[in-house]
Amino acid sequence: MSHSRMIRLMAVDRERVLKDAAALLTRKSTASMDDIARAAGISRATLHRHFAGRDALIRALEELGIKDTARALDAARLEEGGADAALRRLIGELEPVAGVLAFLYTENQLFEGEEINGGWLALDARIHALFRRGQEEGTFRIDLTPAWLTEALYGLICAGAWSVHEGRLARADRNHSIAELLLGGVRRESTR
Amino acid sequence: MSHSRMIRLMAVDRERVLKDAAALLTRKSTASMDDIARAAGISRATLHRHFAGRDALIRALEELGIKDTARALDAARLEEGGADAALRRLIGELEPVAGVLAFLYTENQLFEGEEINGGWLALDARIHALFRRGQEEGTFRIDLTPAWLTEALYGLICAGAWSVHEGRLARADRNHSIAELLLGGVRRESTR
DNA sequence: CGCGAATGAGACATAAATGTCTCATCGACC
DNA sequence: GGTCGATGAGACATTTATGTCTCATTCGCG
CATH class of the missing domain: 1.10.10 (Arc Repressor Mutant, subunit A)
Incomplete structure (x- = not known):
């Protein structure tokens, strides 16, 4: 060999x-x-x-998650078309990674002191850019920071993954539920 | 004594x-x-x-979290006024509990097999009722289930708690950020 | 077939958290 | 002051996951 x-x-x-x-x-x-x-x-x-050990495995898993997420961002073509359509594509592309993402997201909470993998920063930056573009184009509201919108996206991705996992949300409704809530919120359109 | x-x-x-x-x-x-x-x-x-042990402590902590959350629900007076105003009050009242809530929320993920504390079901039911009321009154959209909206609320509460904890969101902006995103979404009003 | 790398099974030592125990001390109340 | 209950300190055994090691087996390849 x-x-x-x-x-x-x-x-x-x-x-x-x-x-x-x-x-x-x-x-x-x-x-x-x-x-x-x-x-x-x-x-x-x-x-x-x-x-080498559990740590090394988790780190490798993190690398894989970052790579897969980066691929999802590529596939979503965040720079093309309207920012809202791009966000919908992103949510769809992130679906296969959502489980790992949810795991790593909470795992990072308990790393506490240790430095986080810089790869996340690059991903965050790309998502920030998407929200900022939407704000500059007038599609997205400007009273919420891109940083918070990114965190909210992560939070809803996790909530979606857990809800599907526990049977509280049909897998088929996942994309629609996340995208519609994040884009339009709870309020009915006609009441605005 | x-x-x-x-x-x-x-x-x-x-x-x-x-x-x-x-x-x-x-x-x-x-x-x-x-x-x-x-x-x-x-x-x-x-x-x-x-x-008695770590388990017992976590369970007791869960009981306390449930009790505090129930108090927050009481204080928010979910049945009074518009459903959107009630939701805003709820988010505000949940702020002091958000940290524990986030901890217990992810902790429940890893209990896996074991039965969860029934107290959560009662709390969920009250929040479901709020969203359902909003839907019946025509304030909230009806294409998202109360169950999903409740999960999304939890997800955003957690995202808010972690963001504040890690300095990515100013504590003063927390209420506004969560409430506005959950109620109105990312899209600008004028573009609807 | 024979060689060598990779694997599986399992023993072994280690580390860390947990749960239990004893004993001395402290503090409140009589 | 004396007593009783709660506490702090710490020893101890147990459990559990981890990391390392050895040895026999298997599988691919020449």
Whole structure:
């Protein structure tokens, strides 16, 4: 087996394991390394061969989440068309990542002191830019800061993911529910 | 010392400890019993005398959170006036509880299998009723279910609490930011 | 078939949190 | 002052997850 082929094979496995870990941790954020290994269908020893420890695994999961989210932002083409349409596209594209995003979002809360992965800052900046563009174009209101709107988007993404997970929101309604609430709010149009 | 007085004194201590525990766990949800004891200014032995274990403490904290939230719902007088004004009052009254609420909200995610405290159901029902009233009175849109609107409210409350905690949202803007976004959404009024 | 890398199974030591216990001290009340 | 209950300090055993190691097995590839 050539060196390059070995590397490629390990890379594939790594990704596969991370996906399984994400699926499990999304449901049960306190799962042990043993749980994760079993969920990924490998032994705990092999899991440790791929990731130095739990921390390293979480960090790798974070990298994957950042990469996937960045892909979603790319796919949403935030600079094209109206800002509201772009926001709808973004919410749709984020759907497959929502579970991991919710996990990492709350996980970051308890990292407390440690520095957060700079990758998030770049993503935040792109979303900020979307809201700012909408404000400059006159589509979005200007009394709410892009920073808060970004946080609110994350919050609703998480709420949507958990609601679907617990059966309180039909998966088919998820995109509409998040986008409509975030864009239009609770108030009826005719009453404004 | 009379029996009744002893009971009353212990009740006061209990509440005080729970408040301190809430304040700490809100910031660092993985704090150990030792951390909690130190934060409450008591010894770990005493902490164990008041609460059988970590589980029991979390449950007691949940009870307190439910009680405080119920008080906030009372204070907001959800049945009085317009549904939108009632919602604004609710968001304001929930502010002091937001931290604990955020902690318990994510904590419930990882209870997974175990049954949740029925107290939440009663609170949810009251908030559902508020949204339903708004819908029946024609103030709120009807294409989003009260259940989802309730989840969205929780999500925004949490997002607000975390944003304030991490300095991304000024505390003074918190009420306005949550209420305006939830009621009116991101879109500008004039563009509708 | 034979070689070598990767894996699985499991033993083992370690670390950290938890729960339980004892004992000395403090403080309120009689 | 004396007594009783609550507390603080700390030892101790237990549990649980973690990280490391060894060894046999398996699987792909030449």
